[in-house]
Amino acid sequence: MARILVVEDDADNQELVIRFLKHERHEVVLAPDGLAGVRAAQEHLPELILMDLGLPVLDGWEAAQLIRKNSATAHIPIIALTAHALSEEVTRAVESGINDYELKPVVYQRLMKKIERFLSLAPEAPVAPRA
Amino acid sequence: MTHTEIDRLDAPQQPKNVDPGPSTQGGGNRCDGPGPDPADATRFRRPLCEANPAACFILDQRATILSCSRYAGELLGYPIEELLGRSFLTISPEQEKAEALRWLQESLSRPGEIVQAEFRKICRDGSALWVNQKGRAVPEDGEAVVLVALEEIGGRRSAVAALEQNEARYRAIVEGVDALIYVCSPDYRIEFMNRRLIERAGKDGTGELCYQALHGLDSVCPWCVNDRVARGETVRWEVQSPKDGHWFYVVDTPIRNADGRISKQAFMQDVTERRTADEARLRRVTSSAQDAILMMDSEGRISSWNSAAEEILGYQKEEAIGKNLYQLLVPECQVKAYCQALPDFLRSGSGNAVGKTIEIQARRKDGRDIDVDLSLSAISLNGELQATGIIRDISERKKAEQVLRESEEKFRQLAENIREVFYVLNATGDRALYVSPAYEQIWGRSRENVYQDPSAWLETIHPDDRKRIRQLTAKRQRDKALELEFRIRTPDGTEKWIRSQSFPVLDGTGKVARVVGIAEETTTQKRYEEELIRAREGAEAASRAKSMFLATMSHELRTPLNAILGFAELLELEMSQRGIHDWHTELRKIRGAGNHLLDLISDVMDLSKIEAGKMELNPTSFDLDALVQEVAASVEPLAAKNKIQLHAASAPAIVHADRTRVRQCLFNLVGNACKFTHDGHVTIQVTMDNCEKGGCCAIRVADTGIGIHAEDLEKIFGDFTQADASTTRKFGGTGLGLAISRKLSRMMGGDITVESTPGRGSTFTLCFPATLRDEIGS
Numbered sequence: 001m002a003r004i005l006v007v008e009d010d011a012d013n014q015e016l017v018i019r020f021l022k023h024e025r026h027e028v029v030l031a032p033d034g035l036a037g038v039r040a041a042q043e044h045l046p047e048l049i050l051m052d053l054g055l056p057v058l059d060g061w062e063a064a065q066l067i068r069k070n071s072a073t074a075h076i077p078i079i080a081l082t083a084h085a086l087s088e089e090v091t092r093a094v095e096s097g098i099n100d101y102e103l104k105p106v107v108y109q110r111l112m113k114k115i116e117r118f119l120s121l122a123p124e125a126p127v128a129p130r131a
Numbered sequence: 132m133t134h135t136e137i138d139r140l141d142a143p144q145q146p147k148n149v150d151p152g153p154s155t156q157g158g159g160n161r162c163d164g165p166g167p168d169p170a171d172a173t174r175f176r177r178p179l180c181e182a183n184p185a186a187c188f189i190l191d192q193r194a195t196i197l198s199c200s201r202y203a204g205e206l207l208g209y210p211i212e213e214l215l216g217r218s219f220l221t222i223s224p225e226q227e228k229a230e231a232l233r234w235l236q237e238s239l240s241r242p243g244e245i246v247q248a249e250f251r252k253i254c255r256d257g258s259a260l261w262v263n264q265k266g267r268a269v270p271e272d273g274e275a276v277v278l279v280a281l282e283e284i285g286g287r288r289s290a291v292a293a294l295e296q297n298e299a300r301y302r303a304i305v306e307g308v309d310a311l312i313y314v315c316s317p318d319y320r321i322e323f324m325n326r327r328l329i330e331r332a333g334k335d336g337t338g339e340l341c342y343q344a345l346h347g348l349d350s351v352c353p354w355c356v357n358d359r360v361a362r363g364e365t366v367r368w369e370v371q372s373p374k375d376g377h378w379f380y381v382v383d384t385p386i387r388n389a390d391g392r393i394s395k396q397a398f399m400q401d402v403t404e405r406r407t408a409d410e411a412r413l414r415r416v417t418s419s420a421q422d423a424i425l426m427m428d429s430e431g432r433i434s435s436w437n438s439a440a441e442e443i444l445g446y447q448k449e450e451a452i453g454k455n456l457y458q459l460l461v462p463e464c465q466v467k468a469y470c471q472a473l474p475d476f477l478r479s480g481s482g483n484a485v486g487k488t489i490e491i492q493a494r495r496k497d498g499r500d501i502d503v504d505l506s507l508s509a510i511s512l513n514g515e516l517q518a519t520g521i522i523r524d525i526s527e528r529k530k531a532e533q534v535l536r537e538s539e540e541k542f543r544q545l546a547e548n549i550r551e552v553f554y555v556l557n558a559t560g561d562r563a564l565y566v567s568p569a570y571e572q573i574w575g576r577s578r579e580n581v582y583q584d585p586s587a588w589l590e591t592i593h594p595d596d597r598k599r600i601r602q603l604t605a606k607r608q609r610d611k612a613l614e615l616e617f618r619i620r621t622p623d624g625t626e627k628w629i630r631s632q633s634f635p636v637l638d639g640t641g642k643v644a645r646v647v648g649i650a651e652e653t654t655t656q657k658r659y660e661e662e663l664i665r666a667r668e669g670a671e672a673a674s675r676a677k678s679m680f681l682a683t684m685s686h687e688l689r690t691p692l693n694a695i696l697g698f699a700e701l702l703e704l705e706m707s708q709r710g711i712h713d714w715h716t717e718l719r720k721i722r723g724a725g726n727h728l729l730d731l732i733s734d735v736m737d738l739s740k741i742e743a744g745k746m747e748l749n750p751t752s753f754d755l756d757a758l759v760q761e762v763a764a765s766v767e768p769l770a771a772k773n774k775i776q777l778h779a780a781s782a783p784a785i786v787h788a789d790r791t792r793v794r795q796c797l798f799n800l801v802g803n804a805c806k807f808t809h810d811g812h813v814t815i816q817v818t819m820d821n822c823e824k825g826g827c828c829a830i831r832v833a834d835t836g837i838g839i840h841a842e843d844l845e846k847i848f849g850d851f852t853q854a855d856a857s858t859t860r861k862f863g864g865t866g867l868g869l870a871i872s873r874k875l876s877r878m879m880g881g882d883i884t885v886e887s888t889p890g891r892g893s894t895f896t897l898c899f900p901a902t903l904r905d906e907i908g909s
Contacts, residue, residue, distance in 0.1 A: 012694040019701055054686065083689035084682070105693040105729060108700050 002119050003027040005046035007037030007063065008081070009055055013104075017050060017081070020108040024115070034058025038066045041073045048118055050111075053082040053093060061096040068097035077118045081106055176271070176278075181211070186262075186281040194219040194235050197276060206283065208255035219279070222252050224259060231264075238266040238277050249284065311379075311399040314386060315341045317361045319351065322394055346373075360385045360395040369402065378406040423522040426510075427456050431473055434517070443503070443524045445496030456520075462494045493522060502529040551651040556633075558643045560609070561585050573629070573652050575621035593618035593626060609643050610635050616653070628657040674743060681739050688732050696725040734867035741874045748879060752904040753790045755828070756782045759815055762797050766805050774810045775834075777801075782817030786828055786901035789879060793899060796872040796883065800832040800895045803868065808836030811892070819903065827881060828901035831894055838889035847885070848873045872897070 004026045008014045018028050029044045031037040034055040041049060049067070053060030060080060067073045080093050080101035093101055099118070102111050177198040180187045186203035188196055196214050204211040207222060214222075223231040227250055238246040247265040254260055263282040268275045305312055305325045314323040319341045329335045336344030342352050351357075356366040366383045379399040386394045417424040423440030427433055436451040444451075444460060451459060461469045488506045495501055504523040546553040546567045552574075553567040562585050566578045580587040592600055596617040607613045615631045633648030699721045706714065740746040763779040770777040797815075804813045816831045839847060848869050873883045881899030 010690065010694075013690075013697070016694065016697040016701060020704075023704070083686040083693065104689045105696040105725065108697060109704070 001025045001027070002047040003029060003044060004115070005029045005031060005037065005040050005044060005049045005076075007031045007034065007040075007049065007051045007055065007060070009033060009052065013052070013081075016106075016108065020112060021115075024112050026115075032056075034060060034063035037063045038070075038073075041067050041076060042070060045072065046076060048115060049076055049078045050115075051078050051080050051098070053080055053084055053089070060098075061092055064093070064096040064098050079111075079114065079118070081111075176276075180278075186283075188214075188219060188279040188281075190219050190235065190266075190277045190279060192239055192275055192277075194232070203281065206281065207252055207260070213255075224251050224253055227251060234264065234266065235277060239268045239275055242268040242270070242275060244268075252281065309400070311401075312397065313341070313345070314394050314396045315357075316394050317357060317392060319357065321345075328399075356383050357395055359383075361393050363393065369406075377401055377403045420521075421523075423520075423524075425451070425456075425520050425522070427518040427520065431455050431457065433459065440522070443495075443501075443522060444493060450496075460493045462492050462500050465492065490525070501526045551649045554633075554648050554650065556585075556646040556648070558609070558645060560604070560607075560633075560646050564645065570650075573627065573650075574619060575623060575625075591619045591621075593620055609646075610637070626654075627652050628654040677739070678743060678745065681736060685732055685736055689729075692725055692729060692732075696722055696729075699725065731867075734871055737871050738867060738874070741871070741878065746875070746878060748789045748792065750787055750789050752785055752787045755784045755786050755817060755901075758790065758794055759797070759817065759830070762794060762801050763815060765798065766801050769802065769805045770813065773805055773808060775805055775808050776812045777805070777814075778812065779815040780817065782830075784817070784819055784828075785904045786819075787904050788828070788899055788901045792875045792879060793897075796875055796897050796899075797830055797832070799868040799872045800830075800883070800897060804832050804834035804836065804893070804895070808834040808892070811835030819901075826900070827898050829896055829898040831896045833892065833894040835892040838891050838893055839885065839887040840889050841887075844885055844887065848883070 001024075004021055006014065006017050006021070006028055008017060008030070009032050014030060014032075018030070021028050029040050029046055031040040035057045037049070037051065037055070038058065040046075051060045051064060055063065058066070060082070064078055064080075067076065067078065077099045078097065080098045081104060082089070082093070082101060083104040084090070090101060100114065102114070176189065180189050180198040180200055183200040184202055185200060186206045187198075187200040188203060189198040191197055196217055196219050199211055199214050201211060204214060207214075219235070220228050220231050230248070231250060234246060234248050234250075238244075245265050245267050247263060250262055250264045251259040252262055261284045263284050264279065265282070266277045266279045268277045270276075306327075309327075310325075311328040311331060312323075312325040313321055313328050315321045321336045321339055321341050321344055324332065324335055324337055332345060334344075342348040342350065342355075346352055354370060356368070359366050360383045363385050365385065366381075368381050369378055370381055371378050378401070380402045381400075382398040384396045384398065386396050388394055417435070417437035417439075420437060420439050423443045424435070424437045425433055425440050426435035433451050433454050433456055436446070436448045438448075440451070441447055446459065457466055457469045457473075488504050491503060491505050492500045493503045493505075502525050504521075504525050506521040506523075508519050510517045510519055546565070549567070550569055550572075551567075552570045553565075554563060554570075555565040556563055563581045566581050568578070570576070570578050570581065574588075574591055576591065589597060589601060589604075600615055600617050603613070603615060612632065612634045615629075617629055617631075619627050619629055621627065629650055630653045631648055631650040633646050635643045636645045636647055638644035699718050703715070703718045703722075706712070706718075737746070759779050759782055763777055767777060801813065801815060811834065813832065813834045816833070818829045818831070820826045820829060869883070876883045876897055876899055879899045881897065884896050884898075885893060886896075887893035
């Protein structure tokens, strides 16, 4: 059981991820855009962040960079959930400091296993963004 | 005079015989004495002497001066007091003293007679004075005294002496000089011969006729120049003696005699040695000369012919000497002009061809006319004009010139007829040497402008391009080619695009000799180019838009698909957790259709990327066997479902290729094989062909499935095709797998081929270039 920040603007997707996470008894904090996501990360200091990339206000890449820049949140693992299937977008995401990603449509039970793996690796050392 | 003076001095001695005439003439009045007393004669003798206007002395027998006239003192520059009492001999020069004494004695021995002689007297200032000295001894007081009168003859005497001296000098010169000299009168009489000439002639022929004495001829020598000398001309010439062949340099000079006749002085110097040396030198020069050197005498006959002449003109020396030049060498067409010009030339040594080089034709012995350069000069020899001709064979040069002219003509025709402007500049590129006429067509301006002002063409350039072109031409490297593209404006305002290319032409030493170039109008090409660029930009924009569209489409399709599949998954999870199994099959179908849709999206994306050239290969070194086993494992569930014995032969090799793409292809082939086979076998085999040197790797996937009809064998690689439209429904798949796999394999430089027998099975072979490596790495 962990506190997980979900940054997602689409209502269906919000509901889906929240319900799967609740099945796994995780505590969910929800942020509807990138900037809210960055603030929520600072405020709630979640153990893991699920981040959509195509987000309003601040997109996922920018939000990930800001989270990595803040020493309080720099270590939190971020898994991107994205419908951007092109390889260059994935590369950009990794460069922004994202630890892993799942392509939409997400196979949620697989995602849950991935989350468990990340959480089991705790306590996490801060992960610096790659150059 | 002198006699008179002495008489006058003597008058007192013989008063009765006094000649009254002279006494009245020459101061005789002074002689008029009181009477004819002999004692008076002695008494008056001295005063008379002293007062005598001539130079008079009275000497005793020992030559002591007893008395002298004032004038004698003045003449010799002595005060009378200094002369009185001294010996008369002391005023004679040392060498004449004895003579003077003899004169005195002779006078004394012949009393009453006048004894006269010419002597020199030494004046007080040391100068000598020639005098005619007359003396007469007269008795006085039982002794004898000598009355002396001196008559000055200095002027006449010194002129003669000078004359004698000159003559002696002249004679010394005439006899001393190493030359033969004679003087002869206008009527050929020899007036003088010097000793050397006498020696040579064997006799002194003075007074004889010169042609007889000197040449043994009966009449005037044919070469005689007496006429010309008699007219006052000095004639210089060289002549060869018929006697011994010696050459003489002769200078005949007119000498004007006192009576106005003009004699000829002939001065002859033996120059045989010099001439021989000259001739030898000349022979050496002419024989080694590359040019034909020939001489022609006054009759136009050839007198000299060198070896080059033999070669160039074909005649041997023996054949040529003595022949008339025009008979030998002058082609018919030129004979007339030659014969007209020859007499003038022989007379005056001048003519059109003299002193310069002319191009003319000469006829060889073999009848061939050749082009030659002829340099003609006139030499005066023995008073005759001789022509020297230097002939250079220029037929090769003419031939080369002809070739050059033809080549130049070809070049000119080319340059003047091409549509492009051909131009030639000097080495520094600031002067136009040639600009072809196309300039006038393209530029609409006269070429003269460019010739006159080389920067004129810059002014024709469009103002927007001018600065750039000026900078480019200014900083060009002289030895490098230069390509310029710019716009010009013609006088009627038309804008034209020009492309100019120029190249340096190097000389033999590698320096830039000229710059040549071609300028062409590229307005049309430029327009096409611009259209092409616009088209390309449009195509690129379209391609970008397509890529963007695809990315967006992919994104937008995946988002609802996420909800469809996600909620199906959620439902399935939650229903199974609650033990509800009623809708399980339906939920499975939703998820199957969703996943199919997802595969379609992925395949379309892949195809688009390949077609847009956006699919990039990323070769790495990897374990091929591991890849094969991985693929086999991932299709194992399908194989098991279709009761297939899946066998992957071991392929222990590390190869260098794009692992992801190889895997994608192989996965597709093995997946297909399992999909279309039931209750059979699928085998995977790897063969390496020459992979050490970058050969290729072949992976064969053989099945025992339904097989493919021959007519469908190529169709199956098309987009959205399976051998049978019904197969998609029956066997699933997007129908894009083989198309994508073949495209990927071809991108890698390989291919996918197929062999099949319907009902028995198919064998697909994936081959791709791969290099064997020792270890894994990039």
